[in-house]
Amino acid sequence: MNHVMPSPCGAASGPPPSSVPGASAPGAPTPAPDVPAPTPDVPAPGRPPELLRPAAGITLSRRSPDRSPALNAAVRADLDHLRPWLEWAAEAPTLARTAELTEAGMAAWEAGTDFIYLVGLDAEPGRVIGSFGLHRRIGPGALEIGYWVGTEHVGRGIATASARALTGAAFALPGIHRVEIHCDPANTASAAVARRLGFRLDRTIDAPVRAPGETGRKQIWVQERPPTP
Numbered sequence: 001m002n003h004v005m006p007s008p009c010g011a012a013s014g015p016p017p018s019s020v021p022g023a024s025a026p027g028a029p030t031p032a033p034d035v036p037a038p039t040p041d042v043p044a045p046g047r048p049p050e051l052l053r054p055a056a057g058i059t060l061s062r063r064s065p066d067r068s069p070a071l072n073a074a075v076r077a078d079l080d081h082l083r084p085w086l087e088w089a090a091e092a093p094t095l096a097r098t099a100e101l102t103e104a105g106m107a108a109w110e111a112g113t114d115f116i117y118l119v120g121l122d123a124e125p126g127r128v129i130g131s132f133g134l135h136r137r138i139g140p141g142a143l144e145i146g147y148w149v150g151t152e153h154v155g156r157g158i159a160t161a162s163a164r165a166l167t168g169a170a171f172a173l174p175g176i177h178r179v180e181i182h183c184d185p186a187n188t189a190s191a192a193v194a195r196r197l198g199f200r201l202d203r204t205i206d207a208p209v210r211a212p213g214e215t216g217r218k219q220i221w222v223q224e225r226p227p228t229p
Helices: 066-077 093-110 158-171 189-198
Strands: 052-053 058-062 114-121 132-134 142-149 178-183 201-207 219-222
Touching: 052 093, 058 158, 066 093, 066 114, 093 114, 114 158, 132 158, 142 158, 142 219, 158 178, 158 189, 189 201, 189 219
Parallel strands: 142 178
Antiparallel strands: 052 058, 058 114, 114 132, 132 142, 178 219, 201 219
16 A cells, blocks of 8 residues: 555455345356457446556456455465454455455446455566455445555555546446545545545544454545536
């Protein structure tokens, strides 16, 4: 991440949504030949692109089963870094658990409820260094960005560039007028990313304490869709 470990509540590679009604099951039949499958550069209606290039050398790609081992390794290597802010980082995940969450994330993408990406670098092919997501859990017309980046890659602008790319992707979706970033006031690194991207601090509310570093308060950072000229 850009500083220590920006990570809004329920960051992107954590537990799956509790339900994904209408989701297509992984391994479902492929579309008929006259229905073109979505490509990384052409999102399906109501969904963002599966591949984003936030900046030179950085990729955000849709979470997929073939990258579960690399994601599992990244999380296990950075548990001390993640644990203060993320409830799901209390214990090291097994590879089977990471694979299970990946399947749930794929179903959520198809359902249009959560869009989870893995962060990679051209210079380190095959490696996962973090995860970002767009989440439809804050009401109609809005998406929340969740994210984390591993300790080894903080201070390199990766969080800011990636969150900026996801903000743009969110506003490109039909019906989305607001993007939010949620973080604990003690997680100053996460707040710094929101501030740097021009999000405004809308309010601070009471919140359950679910991770060791949390204070029982939550900041809600907001950016509205720019007006159409």
